[in-house]
Amino acid sequence: MELVAELRGRDGQTRSVRVPCPAEEGEGGQLRGLRRALAEMQERVVELLAPLVQEEREAAGGGGPRGNVEDDDYDEEEEDEDENNIDTKASADDPPPKRTKVQQP
Numbered sequence: 001m002e003l004v005a006e007l008r009g010r011d012g013q014t015r016s017v018r019v020p021c022p023a024e025e026g027e028g029g030q031l032r033g034l035r036r037a038l039a040e041m042q043e044r045v046v047e048l049l050a051p052l053v054q055e056e057r058e059a060a061g062g063g064g065p066r067g068n069v070e071d072d073d074y075d076e077e078e079e080d081e082d083e084n085n086i087d088t089k090a091s092a093d094d095p096p097p098k099r100t101k102v103q104q105p
Contacts, residue, residue, distance in 0.1 A: 002021050002037075003018070003021050004017070017041060017044045019040045
């Protein structure tokens with residue numbers, strides 16, 4: 001058995017990645033072999049995509065491999081604020097708001 005991944009770039013070019021998936025000896029050997037093959041597949045795909053991701057970052061003005069560190073810090077702060085803000089209007093512990101009946105003439 002083997003795992004096959006097909007990656008198609010924006011230019012339409014297709015790249016195939018094939019990883020053999022031999023069963024290992026013993027109980028659960030087939031699953032262990034599959035796990036190893038999946039890990040290898042992931043590594044190969046990352047190797048193929050890394051240069052493309054870097055090109056896109058540079059084209060977007062992100063710079064190095066981590067992009068702009070200051071922007072990353074800002075995003076984290078913003079996420080922390082979002083997590084701490086609790087909507088007081090709708091809380092799962094509160095009963096639903098009372099409905100008022102409108103009388104029809």
